[in-house]
Amino acid sequence: MTVARTARDRARQEITAEILAAGRAQLHRTGPSELSLRAVARDVGMVSSAVYRYFASRDELLTALIIAAYDELGAAAEAADEAVEDRTDHLARWQATCRATREWSVAHPHDYALIYGSPVPGYAAPQDTVMPATRVIVRLVEIIVGAHASGHTSGAAAPPAGAVDPSPVVADAMAFIAEHSDISLEALPELVMRTLMAWSTIFGTLSFELFGHLKGSVSDYESYFEQTTLRLAGDLGLA
Amino acid sequence: MTVARTARDRARQEITAEILAAGRAQLHRTGPSELSLRAVARDVGMVSSAVYRYFASRDELLTALIIAAYDELGAAAEAADEAVEDRTDHLARWQATCRATREWSVAHPHDYALIYGSPVPGYAAPQDTVMPATRVIVRLVEIIVGAHASGHTSGAAAPPAGAVDPSPVVADAMAFIAEHSDISLEALPELVMRTLMAWSTIFGTLSFELFGHLKGSVSDYESYFEQTTLRLAGDLGLA
DNA sequence: TGTACATCAGTGAACGCGCGTTCACTGATGTAC
DNA sequence: TGTACATCAGTGAACGCGCGTTCACTGATGTAC
Numbered sequence: 001m002t003v004a005r006t007a008r009d010r011a012r013q014e015i016t017a018e019i020l021a022a023g024r025a026q027l028h029r030t031g032p033s034e035l036s037l038r039a040v041a042r043d044v045g046m047v048s049s050a051v052y053r054y055f056a057s058r059d060e061l062l063t064a065l066i067i068a069a070y071d072e073l074g075a076a077a078e079a080a081d082e083a084v085e086d087r088t089d090h091l092a093r094w095q096a097t098c099r100a101t102r103e104w105s106v107a108h109p110h111d112y113a114l115i116y117g118s119p120v121p122g123y124a125a126p127q128d129t130v131m132p133a134t135r136v137i138v139r140l141v142e143i144i145v146g147a148h149a150s151g152h153t154s155g156a157a158a159p160p161a162g163a164v165d166p167s168p169v170v171a172d173a174m175a176f177i178a179e180h181s182d183i184s185l186e187a188l189p190e191l192v193m194r195t196l197m198a199w200s201t202i203f204g205t206l207s208f209e210l211f212g213h214l215k216g217s218v219s220d221y222e223s224y225f226e227q228t229t230l231r232l233a234g235d236l237g238l239a
Numbered sequence: 240m241t242v243a244r245t246a247r248d249r250a251r252q253e254i255t256a257e258i259l260a261a262g263r264a265q266l267h268r269t270g271p272s273e274l275s276l277r278a279v280a281r282d283v284g285m286v287s288s289a290v291y292r293y294f295a296s297r298d299e300l301l302t303a304l305i306i307a308a309y310d311e312l313g314a315a316a317e318a319a320d321e322a323v324e325d326r327t328d329h330l331a332r333w334q335a336t337c338r339a340t341r342e343w344s345v346a347h348p349h350d351y352a353l354i355y356g357s358p359v360p361g362y363a364a365p366q367d368t369v370m371p372a373t374r375v376i377v378r379l380v381e382i383i384v385g386a387h388a389s390g391h392t393s394g395a396a397a398p399p400a401g402a403v404d405p406s407p408v409v410a411d412a413m414a415f416i417a418e419h420s421d422i423s424l425e426a427l428p429e430l431v432m433r434t435l436m437a438w439s440t441i442f443g444t445l446s447f448e449l450f451g452h453l454k455g456s457v458s459d460y461e462s463y464f465e466q467t468t469l470r471l472a473g474d475l476g477l478a
Numbered sequence: 479t480g481t482a483c484a485t486c487a488g489t490g491a492a493c494g495c496g497c498g499t500t501c502a503c504t505g506a507t508g509t510a511c
Numbered sequence: 512t513g514t515a516c517a518t519c520a521g522t523g524a525a526c527g528c529g530c531g532t533t534c535a536c537t538g539a540t541g542t543a544c
Contacts, residue, residue, distance in 0.1 A: 006540080006541065007540075007541090008485090008486075008487085008539095008540060008541070011487085012486095012487090015487090029360065030272075030360045030361075031270070031272045031357060031359065031360045032357075033269075033270045033272055033273060034272060034273070034360070036529080036530065036531090037530085037531065037532090038529070038530065038531075039529090039530095046487090046488065046489090047488065047489055047490070048530090048531080048532090049488080049489075049490080049531095049532075049533080049534090050487070050488045050489075052531095052532080052533090053486075053487055053488075054487095057531085057532085058531065058532095091401075113357040113358075116446075116450070116452075117356050117357030117450075118270060118271075118352040118356030118357045118450065119352075119450055119451065120270065121268065121269045121270045121273070122269075125451075130455075133452075157396065157470070157473075157474070159469075159470065159473070160469060160470060160472065160473030160478035161478055162330075162469060162478070163466060163469050163470065163473075164462075164466065166462075166463075166466050168458070168459070168462075169457060169458060169459045169462045169463045169466060170456070170457060170458075170463070171458055172455055172456055172457065172458055173456040173457065176456070193466060193467075193470070194470070196453075196456060196457065196463075196467075197440060197444075197467055197470065197471075199447075200440055200443040200444040200447050200467070201436060201439055201440040201443055202443075203443055203446075203447065203452075204439040204440055204441075204442055204443015204444065204446065204447075205436075205439040205443065207355075207442075207443065207446055208438075208439050208442065208443075211355070211356075211357065211358055212358065212364075213355075213372075213442075214435075216369075216411055216415075217409070217411055217412040217415070217435060218408060218409060218411065218412065218435065219407070219408060219409075219410055219411055220407070220408050223403075223405075223407075223408045224405075224408045224409070224435070227402060227403065227405050227408060227432060228432075228435075228436055228439070230398075230399060230401060230402050231396070231398065231399060231402065231432070231433070231436065232436075233399065234396075234398070234399030234402075235396070235474070239399035239400055239401070245507080245508065246507075246508090247506095247507060247508070247518090247519075247520085250507095250520085251519095251520090254520090275496075275497065275498090276497085276498065276499090277496075277497065277498075278496090278497095285520090285521065285522090286521065286522055286523065287497090287498080287499085288498095288499075288500080288501085288521080288522075288523080289520070289521045289522075291498095291499075291500090292519075292520055292521070293520095296498085296499085297498065297499095
């Protein structure tokens with residue numbers, strides 16, 4: 001966000017935002033792959049070719065929408081964590097972050113589908129989407145690592161008999177976590193494994209809820225999610 | 240599948256299958272919402288209006304493709320379970336079923352996206368898709384319930400402090416499981432909760448893998464999945 | 479401060495394209511007597 | 512077994528529609544002197 005200097009700059013920022021908002025609104029009616037530049041232009045009140053002054057192509061508009069969605073979700077999750085006063089209550093922070101993730105997702109199911117649903121055919125996400133996409137999991141990792149570093153933990157669930165050392169499989173994730181922490185490398189592999197599992201469970205649960213797969217199995221999605229993340233916290237030693 | 244009596248019936252069955260195959264092939268190139276009846280007709284070698292002799296509308300074709308995908312996945316999972324000779328080795332059956340689920344999904348990522356990805360906008364799945372959709376989870380439940388009924392189990396992971404009785408939340412799923420089993424109702428709620436979680440984790444993990452969210456975190460998807468389902472089995476008391 | 483020029487936003491027409499669905503039709507296959 | 516009629520598969524033209532992108536253009540805004 002650079003400061004707008006001239007009237008032209010200001011107008012450009014405003015209209016860019018209007019186009020994004022119109023694109024987003026359109027995702028509520030259709031899927032991302034049918035996102036129509038012409039329809040967006042109509043909604044904003046300009047001719048279709050004018051949109052090309054702001055976005056070089058339909059894909060670029062899609063990228064901007066994806067980044068905006070990731071950033072909004074990430075900001076919501078981070079804010080929820082930061083609202084927990086007792087910073088040493090890692091379980092409360094975990095639950096708050098998970099809860100905010102669900103709340104944003106339920107409130108914006110189409111934006112959720114845009115980032116966690118099926119990939120758009122023919123569209124390859126550029127590098128700019130990578131960082132915004134990591135905000136939620138980075139925050140969750142910070143909470144877990146913080147808990148283990150401060151000793152406020154009962155240790156991750158033990159691997160069952162027959163489990164192999166997951167180190168080689170999750171090496172990339174471990175490198176990432178090791179960078180963010182100073183906890184014992186001995187306990188790390190299993191903790192990283194469980195963290196990845198918890199992450200998959202959280203978004204798997206949200207996808208199931210939003211895409212209709214829990215119909216007939218779960219009656220109260222909010223409580224179910226709350227109970228799920230609580231058990232995940234237990235498996236991660238945060239209880 | 241009724242037996243074809245006349246040449247006309249036989250031709251009808253064959254061409255219906257050809258249309259489905261062409262539709263499926265087209266999903267490899269585009270998403271389900273852009274599935275084009277005209278393109279399917281072209282691939283089959285007929286004029287677009289002729290397809291209406293077989294499917295009343297595009298949505299009906301989509302429904303047939305969805306049911307076919309669920310059935311194929313379900314059959315693959317069931318076959319893998321049934322191939323385990325020692326029927327009392329519930330852990331082996333669990334792992335085999337999970338493995339087959341992943342193998343089918345990785346081999347057919349577009350069919351996977353059709354059934355577990357974003358819902359197609361404007362399309363409402365009719366009742367016919369419900370039963371085929373349950374085949375994998377029903378089989379998983381049978382394995383879990385079988386293990387607990389025969390006592391070959393160490394009990395599900397205990398709920399962490401602060402967890403409430405999940406009975407009301409998962410009542411619908413419990414009713415379903417109670418129908419399939421005669422295991423103690425006392426242990427059931429927590430087991431059902433963990434079963435739903437495991438189910439969400441399995442498909443959450445597959446969605447993450449297939450939709451690109453594990454890039455940069457996991458290096459070997461197959462091992463990662465294997466280790467994940469092994470831990471889920473442990474949490475369910477199958478270890 | 480005023481003028482000349484450069485930059486930029488937005489227009490409107492056009493390009494070539496594909497879509498789902500309807501309709502009247504031809505010709506082959508199946509059925510009842 | 513043969514004929515008359517009904518059923519059905521597939522054709523080809525047409526309907527009205529929307530799409531992404533390009534292009535030459537007008538007129539407003541910004542900048543350098």
